[in-house]
Amino acid sequence: MDLKAYLANRSALVDAAMDAFLPKAKERPATIHAAMRYAIFAGGKRLRPVLCVAATEACGGETSNALAAACAVELMHTYSLVHDDLPAMDDDDLRRGRPTCHKVYGEGMAVLCGDALLTEAFIVLAKAPITSRYGIREIVAELAETGGSRKLIGGQVMDLEGEGSQLSKRELIRIHEAKTAALLTTSLRLGAMAANATPAKLDAVTKFGYNLGLAFQVIDDILDVTQSTEILGKTAGKDQSVGKATYPSIIGLDASRKEAARFTKAAMTALKPLGKKAVRLEEIAAYLLQRDY
Amino acid sequence: MDLKAYLANRSALVDAAMDAFLPKAKERPATIHAAMRYAIFAGGKRLRPVLCVAATEACGGETSNALAAACAVELMHTYSLVHDDLPAMDDDDLRRGRPTCHKVYGEGMAVLCGDALLTEAFIVLAKAPITSRYGIREIVAELAETGGSRKLIGGQVMDLEGEGSQLSKRELIRIHEAKTAALLTTSLRLGAMAANATPAKLDAVTKFGYNLGLAFQVIDDILDVTQSTEILGKTAGKDQSVGKATYPSIIGLDASRKEAARFTKAAMTALKPLGKKAVRLEEIAAYLLQRDY
Numbered sequence: 001m002d003l004k005a006y007l008a009n010r011s012a013l014v015d016a017a018m019d020a021f022l023p024k025a026k027e028r029p030a031t032i033h034a035a036m037r038y039a040i041f042a043g044g045k046r047l048r049p050v051l052c053v054a055a056t057e058a059c060g061g062e063t064s065n066a067l068a069a070a071c072a073v074e075l076m077h078t079y080s081l082v083h084d085d086l087p088a089m090d091d092d093d094l095r096r097g098r099p100t101c102h103k104v105y106g107e108g109m110a111v112l113c114g115d116a117l118l119t120e121a122f123i124v125l126a127k128a129p130i131t132s133r134y135g136i137r138e139i140v141a142e143l144a145e146t147g148g149s150r151k152l153i154g155g156q157v158m159d160l161e162g163e164g165s166q167l168s169k170r171e172l173i174r175i176h177e178a179k180t181a182a183l184l185t186t187s188l189r190l191g192a193m194a195a196n197a198t199p200a201k202l203d204a205v206t207k208f209g210y211n212l213g214l215a216f217q218v219i220d221d222i223l224d225v226t227q228s229t230e231i232l233g234k235t236a237g238k239d240q241s242v243g244k245a246t247y248p249s250i251i252g253l254d255a256s257r258k259e260a261a262r263f264t265k266a267a268m269t270a271l272k273p274l275g276k277k278a279v280r281l282e283e284i285a286a287y288l289l290q291r292d293y
Numbered sequence: 294m295d296l297k298a299y300l301a302n303r304s305a306l307v308d309a310a311m312d313a314f315l316p317k318a319k320e321r322p323a324t325i326h327a328a329m330r331y332a333i334f335a336g337g338k339r340l341r342p343v344l345c346v347a348a349t350e351a352c353g354g355e356t357s358n359a360l361a362a363a364c365a366v367e368l369m370h371t372y373s374l375v376h377d378d379l380p381a382m383d384d385d386d387l388r389r390g391r392p393t394c395h396k397v398y399g400e401g402m403a404v405l406c407g408d409a410l411l412t413e414a415f416i417v418l419a420k421a422p423i424t425s426r427y428g429i430r431e432i433v434a435e436l437a438e439t440g441g442s443r444k445l446i447g448g449q450v451m452d453l454e455g456e457g458s459q460l461s462k463r464e465l466i467r468i469h470e471a472k473t474a475a476l477l478t479t480s481l482r483l484g485a486m487a488a489n490a491t492p493a494k495l496d497a498v499t500k501f502g503y504n505l506g507l508a509f510q511v512i513d514d515i516l517d518v519t520q521s522t523e524i525l526g527k528t529a530g531k532d533q534s535v536g537k538a539t540y541p542s543i544i545g546l547d548a549s550r551k552e553a554a555r556f557t558k559a560a561m562t563a564l565k566p567l568g569k570k571a572v573r574l575e576e577i578a579a580y581l582l583q584r585d586y
Binding site: 023027028029031032033036079083086088089106107108109110111112114115118119120122123125126127135136137140141143144145147148149150153154156157158160161 | 320321325399401413437451
């Protein structure tokens with residue numbers, strides 16, 4: 001199977017699991033359940049859940065054992081998009097090529113929809129199978145801490161507060177660590193835990209995730225400058241228009257591309273302890289480096 | 294110790310535990326941590342966490358074993374208030390006698406603050422001690438399902454969607470079950486679980502919580518009509534001004550008072566299997582029936 005077919009296959013597995021976990025769109029109160037499904041089934045890349053599943057496989061585990069954690073990280077990611085897009089935050093009308101949740105369901109319902117997706121992440125995660133090394137307590141703590149005020153939410157706060165001010169590269173990396181690398185890393189770690197990975201292997205996917213997360217965000221910054229709204233499926237040029245510090249704005253486009261390649265290489269190097277089983281993770285890292293949306 | 298001293302003592306224990314769990318107000322990014330503490334330390338009644346602790350005690354458990362679950366339910370309750378108060382939802386300027394979170398920190402930060410409090414509930418809950426009967430998986434599933442789109446969030450959706458339309462008493466009870474009784478019941482159940490309660494005792498606090506929750510919400514509806522903004526610490530007469538169906542609007546004030554007394558009596562009756570240890574829960578139910586704010 002080539003990478004494209006692999007990604008399509010694993011995304012479909014995640015989507016089927018998600019469909020089974022989520023309340024049906026017509027279940028009362030129907031508006032909230034329709035909104036949750038609108039936000040989740042929007043044709044996203046499913047990067048985080050696929051990384052979760054691929055990490056399980058790279059650590060010698062069964063794909064199916066990772067699906068609850070995979071859906072939980074995607075639920076958390078999607079809630080953060082729904083809330084970040086709100087008029088009171090990034091005020092975006094377009095996401096994954098479609099009107100954002102609040103444009104379709106209204107602001108109040110979009111707040112509740114994000115809340116429900118976040119809560120659903122823990123409903124689903126509580127169903128995850130455990131292994132001899134990692135229990136539910138550790139799994140729940142990992143996802144909750146990653147989503148909390150010190151990581152994911154803290155990153156969005158720093159991002160909003162940094163708008164219009166000149167940040168240093170160090171400060172920008174700190175935002176990227178919290179906003180992007182943390183949840184990517186946790187996606188991989190939860191996958192490794194589902195495979196009962198040894199501490200050495202867990203450490204390897206952690207370092208892979210950290211570097212991949214930083215590479216991913218640098219590339220996101222680059223694409224925001226170089227691509228059109230049509231290709232991105234979200235508003236292009238947004239960072240500059242709100243005075244947000246980005247890699248290209250701090251070190252320029254060429255140096256940003258080199259930095260993305262450097263982080264990607266560091267990510268690949270981190271995979272060494274996993275041997276040949278890590279080939280899908282390597283392929284995904286290479287694919288993300290050259291993506292154009 | 295009389296009830297007033299008991300409530301003050303247990304609230305203080307909860308506050309001390311909460312203070313230890315939450316990130317310090319100055320921890321970066323400081324705005325979100327200050328906002329979380331502003332919302333949490335606002336002089337609320339701490340009804341849910343005190344019920345959690347009192348349920349543990351009524352089932353023969355140690356008070357200290359209930360504190361993580363007690364803080365988790367209060368974090369979930371407070372997040373729901375912060376989001377419900379937003380302009381896009383109930384649009385309230387006053388809560389617990391002070392400006393609401395979004396009036397102080399802005400709308401975007403209030404959304405993130407609610408998100409962070411909700412996420413923190415699971416960070417804290419993952420630290421809860423387990424018992425021989427009840428594990429972390431069951432505890433996390435209980436809180437997450439109570440907070441989800443079928444209960445707490447679903448109740449708020451039905452509440453918003455019901456504004457301006459004439460609901461039946463049955464429909465109103467359905468909203469109250471989801472919006473109020475579910476989290477009160479879970480507060481008690483998590484406390485009972487922390488005491489390793491037998492299924493019969495867990496069932497008793499469940500029935501107590503359900504009836505107490507319905508009584509509590511009828512009384513809330515009554516107070517919204519009969520009390521002033523100053524005494525309530527939140528905007529009085531709000532239900533009527535937005536055309537929200539309430540007990541008094543459907544069956545009148547006198548019948549509502551009788552209904553509250555009936556639910557309270559049912560709650561007390563449910564406590565029978567707990568014997569004399571349930572005296573604090575009885576006292577709390579009696580106190581809530583005659584409260585004036």
